[in-house]
Amino acid sequence: MSHGVEDLLRELAPQVLGALVRRYGVFDSCEDAVQEALIAAALQWPDKGVPENPRGWLVTVASRKLVDQIRSDAARRRREDTLATPQSALLSNAADSTPEADQDDSLALLFMCCNPALSSASRIALTLRAVGGLTTAQIAAAFLVPEATLAQRISRAKQGITGAALAMPEGAGHTERLGEVRHVLYLIFNEGYTSTNGADLTAPELSTEAIRLTGLLHRLVPDDTETAGLLALMLLTDARRPARTGAHGELVPLAEQDRGRWNHRLIAEGIELISRTLPRGQVGPYQLQAAIAAVHDEAEDTESTDWPQILALYELLEQTGPNPMVTLNRAVAVAMVHGPSAGLELLTTLESDKRIARHHRLFATRAHLLELLGEHATAAEAFREAARRTTSAPERRHLTSRAHRLDP
Incomplete structure (x- = not known):
């Protein structure tokens, strides 16, 4: 074909x-x-x-x-x-x-698949199956679950769905459901960009499909600035994917990536989209994340990155959409602007947050800032702890390698 x-x-x-x-x-x-x-x-x-x-x-x-x-x-x-x-x-x-x-019912179908009454896993699976057109086997392989398990998940999600469910919500219900659709597409992209499990760092099929579906959503609701922001964020982030892995599939952190391998067509498209979107209406979390990604993508290297601007954007993002991951990323920006000690001080505020206190990214970020501070032994132990907590094999190998590099 x-x-x-x-x-x-x-x-x-x-x-x-x-x-x-x-x-x-x-x-x-x-x-x-x-x-x-x-x-x-x-x-x-x-x-x-x-x-x-x-x-x-x-x-x-x-x-x-x-x-x-x-x-x-x-x-x-x-x-x-x-x-x-x-x-x-x-x-x-x-x-x-x-x-x-x-009549194009694609938007109504997206709304139906992303019904908040369904679990997050069911919404993702049903969206990929019904709107994305992926087979059950493809979705199961991407999420590393047995095909029979995924089939049952999709079957349960379909139960009770009727033509009435295709009716478009109005008013506040429309806004809320559109937010659910964006969130599902965001989760699909993130899983494709950094797989939570398995031997591979990325699942390109998922991130590519998320971009396609978000582009479809943007065409259906062209005046929604947060949908435009989400699409720009995906484009600007996915542009770095070619440089995120080495010859043997190993993780390459942002600071060490060959920026010549980035997809500059996607970067230009994402920057044009977010530049056109930001001045319009109320600024939301996806637009701010896209703006941060644009600052990274426009820099020739880590040293020339406009870290004060990134820090200001993270501070605004924390006001509009506060969550521990935003604080974690802000700590890195704080470290780059005010020094690693200031970043580490901010990280201590997350140690009592149950949503992230045991997450491997908290330990990995602490290890990185300790390394910048010159406390290599403590940093090595933090890297090893992060490696023990991640479920991604490439991330585990990378974190373990960082720990070995700091050992005396």
């Missing part, structure tokens, strides 16, 4: 699924039917050509597949009576010209 057809199918998949769910309301069966329609398109379009109305074609074929499923499964016969569209319409080509075939 050509990349052009593959890209088109990935773009149309959530639109077609949204149309079927809106019309018939049976999410699980609709998704199965859409998958079959996508397979049919992947087999036919490269040879016969893309139809004049590809979305309508997919809606028609998926609708037929759905009727076939209902007919062949006696246990689902009761659902046949609930279908609003007459059988004759389903079996015709009428879907090509119906308003539903032309």
Whole structure:
């Protein structure tokens, strides 16, 4: 299958699924039917050509597949009576010209998958499956869980989802759900950029998909500045990925990266986006994080980085979206501006915070600042403690190596 057809199918998949769910309301069966329609398109379009109305074609074929499923499964016969569209319409080509075939329900589908009533893991899995188009096997491999476990997670998330769930929330509910969508996409990107488990530092498939979906969300809500900020943050961060690992997959910290290997096209795109977004409306956490990433990406090296500006941005970020990770990062900026002792003093405020007190990043940051202070023996022990606490094999090797380097 050509990349052009593959890209088109990935773009149309959530639109077609949204149309079927809106019309018939049976999410699980609709998704199965859409998958079959996508397979049919992947087999036919490269040879016969893309139809004049590809979305309508997919809606028609998926609708037929759905009727076939209902007919062949006696246990689902009761659902046949609930279908609003007459059988004759389903079996015709009428879907090509119906308003539903032309209506893009991608945003509504994202809202549905990111329902706060679902667990975070379920929201992520369902979003990647239904909107991202990733297979269950692909998602399971990315998160290092058995495929059967992931399938059960997705199945539970689908239960109870009906056409009514596709209705767009209004007012405060819309704002809250949009925030949930952004958060899910942010979590997907972070897992792809730095995997929490396994032998590889990154899972590029996840971060790439998160960028694609956030770009889709940005097109659907172009005036939402935080969505634009999130997209800019992803672009500016992912631009460094080529330099984050060495020849053998080892972690390369920011200060030691070959910045010539950074993706400067993504950097330019991210800077243009955040520069256009920041002056508009209220500034939120994603915009501030993107601004911090832009300062890093614009610097030729660590020494020429505008650390006072980064510190000011972290101070503002801590006011708008306070959390221990922000304080942890601010401690590094404090150390770069006011010295490692000042950074270490700020870290002590996190030792009683249960959200991060046992996290490996707290120990790793303390070790880094102790090394800057010249307390090598204490720093080495902190690096070893951080290595014991991380679940990422590349991070563990890197932290252990830092400890060995400081041993007398």
